Amino acid sequence: MLRVALPNKGALSEIASTMLSEAGYVQRRDSRELVMVDPENEVEFFYLRPRDIAVYVGGGILDVGITGRDLYLDAEVNDHVDEVLPLGIGASTFRFAGPAGTFASAQELSGKRIATSYDALLREYLATNNIDASVVRLDGAVESSVRLGVADAIADVVETGNTLKAAGMEVFGAPILKSEAVLIGRTGRTPAGLEVLKRRLMGVLVARRYVMLDYDVRKNLVEEATALTPGLESPTVSPLQDSDWVAVRAMVLKNQTNNIMDELYDLGARAILVSQIHACRI
Ligand SMILES: Nc1ncnc2c1ncn2[C@@H]1O[C@H](COP(=O)(O)OP(=O)(O)OP(=O)(O)O)[C@@H](O)[C@H]1O
Ligand SMILES: O=P(O)(O)OC[C@H]1O[C@H](OP(=O)(O)OP(=O)(O)O)[C@H](O)[C@@H]1O
Ligand SMILES: [Mg+2]
Secondary structure, three states: OEEEEEEOOOOOHHHHHHHHHHOOOOOOOOOOOOEEEEOOOOEEEEEEOHHHHHHHHHOOOOOEEEEEHHHHHHOOOOOOEEEEEEOOOOOEEEEEEEEOOOOOOHHHHOOOEEEEOOHHHHHHHHHHOOOOOEEEEOOOOOOHHHHOOOOOEEEEEEOOOHHHHHOOEEEEEEEEEEEOEEEEEEOOOOOOOHHHHHHHHHHHHHHHHEEEEEEEEEHHHHHHHHHHOOOOOOOEEEEOOOOOEEEEEEEEEHHHHHHHHHHHHHHOOEEEEEEEOOOOOO
């Protein structure tokens, strides 16, 4: 059995479970369940605090896990745990913020107090950038720390920025880290089932990003048309009953679909159809 750690709560919990369901794995139905066995796929899922996942994987107790890149790096296990696959979900940025109009750059933090829940990540950034500041480690609701007088600035996860705005704060300086949900595993180990899990997750990523495009086009325009729809490897071109025309089938990026359809139509392509990809192995 492949032993997989998944976030039990928070921003990454539902989106990680949904992704695994789309990849064909059985997921828990009740958020209080802590373990879920998927005997058919020979995988066992353990629902744990997202911050603890790197610790379980780093300790060799569980084979792989899904957590945030920021949490994984903050756990300081990257000498023996690797990021195996970025998952394109749960994106956020780890940034400095302070009371509106107070700070303009990270260098101005020298001698100041910075509150954060990601102290290892912050300490490393400060050391690399020669900023001599003190770090105040808090568990959460870090935005309140400045108003309450325990810190001068914060380093925290920002997604929409709404929480900062509500606290009268604004970001400053360059982003410290761009994060997203990632699959992590022990360096140099490929436990049974990991390659299949990776391939399935990559299949979900592709199925989410691409659609299947079908159209008919005159044979003499097929070169121009397929230049617009090159597909992942090569588009399928099939004969039609009318020998002057061919049918073309290719995967295209979902967010480019309508532009490509307009260009194909202008070129003379007709019967342009888009269909969703439910699953794939590339
Ligand atoms: N809007 C968001 N708010 C917080 N974290 C987010 C958001 N979007 C993505 N994430 C990511 O989710 C992870 C944090 O998850 P979560 O909030 O569940 O952990 P936590 O803050 O340690 O726990 P909790 O808030 O339950 O005490 C990080 O990897 C973070 O980058
Ligand atoms: O930019 P936004 O979309 O507003 O999201 C970012 C906020 O969400 C997180 O808090 P969370 O809900 O995890 O609470 P916590 O601070 O107690 O961890 C994070 O710590 C920020 O406060
Ligand atoms: Mg949180």
